[in-house]
């Protein structure tokens with residue numbers, strides 16, 4: 281077989297050194313959920329197809345066009361998870377997590393699968409970090425969830441994004457609003473395809489990007505102006521709490537989310553530097569989802585932040601969160617010092633220093649070249665004569681300066697040097 285193997289179309293891979301930034305992004309974002317008391321949940325990557333049909337909604341693009349569905353050897357229809365919320369809900373119901381303390385607060389991270397047309401920032405295997413908080417409709421929980429995402433982005437150093445929020449109303453006020461919108465749409469001059477879209481979900485016409493549709497939709501009725509008293513009060517409180525948290529937002533009353541389960545508070549984080557795929561994260565409240573999936577009548581709220589897009593946003597803003605070097609120290613043994621060097625490498629790693637060494641017979645010149653390419657800021661050269669004297673030569677790569685350091689002090693010496701180095705970098 282001569283065909284070259286390649287990763288499937290639309291599936292990104294993250295290789296060193298970029299993958300260190302990838303891991304750091306996941307850590308920085310999820311740290312905010314840990315700080316707010318969310319517990320980690322590891323979920324199946326595939327589930328019964330029915331879960332997504334019932335949970336996400338048959339009329340959505342995600343379910344009708346983008347699912348990776350297959351029949352297993354037992355004849356069951358399974359689907360690679362296109363999103364995380366339905367799976368979390370299924371697990372909470374199945375394992376009775378909703379019978380304990382409420383709200384149940386969970387976070388997750390990993391790959392999701394959507395058969396979309398690939399382009400920069402839009403992938404068939406995408407990764408998300410997400411949270412779900414189930415069992416309370418307190419607006420304080422809405423503000424907490426939104427703020428966790430915002431704090432996470434800030435911790436990465438991102439500034440070129442905005443938070444858009446709206447309220448989609450509830451089972452009380454949405455049907456009447458929907459009727460109003462349908463009546464309004466009937467009076468417009470829309471092409472058949474748009475009418476078809478409107479029949480499935482009239483709200484989708486609100487975020488149509490074509491100028492001729494935008495112009496006609498200028499006076500369309502908006503959900504925000506038709507909220508019932510209780511939704512209006514809820515949304516007002518969410519806004520006041522976001523302001524109290526110092527979480528800046530703009531209202532986007534025309535926001536349309538791609539999944540059917542949303543009610544009340546909905547939000548999206550939009551980055552201006554990413555072109556067409558500008559949504560770096562989004563979420564909202566989903567008051568009917570749990571009962572739809574056979575559980576109690578409990579409400580919930582959560583978000584999914586696109587990790588692939590967060591990485592792109594960091595690249596656009598010139599940010600590299602996480603360690604600035606792939607290694608702390610690189611060890612170069614000379615001649616018969618190899619076994620001693622192996623011991624030293626072990627000791628340095630045990631002291632928490634990211635340590636690697638040269639492998640193979642390289643000679644001093646080749647070994648120093650390898651040391652240089654390793655990216656470690658410090659190199660330890662261990663020769664036979666130094667060993668007899670109980671020292672190693674420590675070279676600082678940025679200055680080229682080399683000093684003998686007693687082997688017994690080496691780990692402590694390096695730890696101190698690295699911490700002053702980090703301080704100088706900050």
Ligand code: HAM
Nearest residue numbers: 363364402403406559560561562563564582583584586
């Ligand atoms: P979503 O808006 O479909 O929501 O996806 C969340 C984020 O995942 C998007 O904002 C985007 O950054 C990223 N994303 C989605 N599709 C792709 C793709 N094809 N390629 C790259 N990134 C992508 C959800 O999935 C909901 N489950 C979020 C949620 C949780 N709502 C409540 N709880």
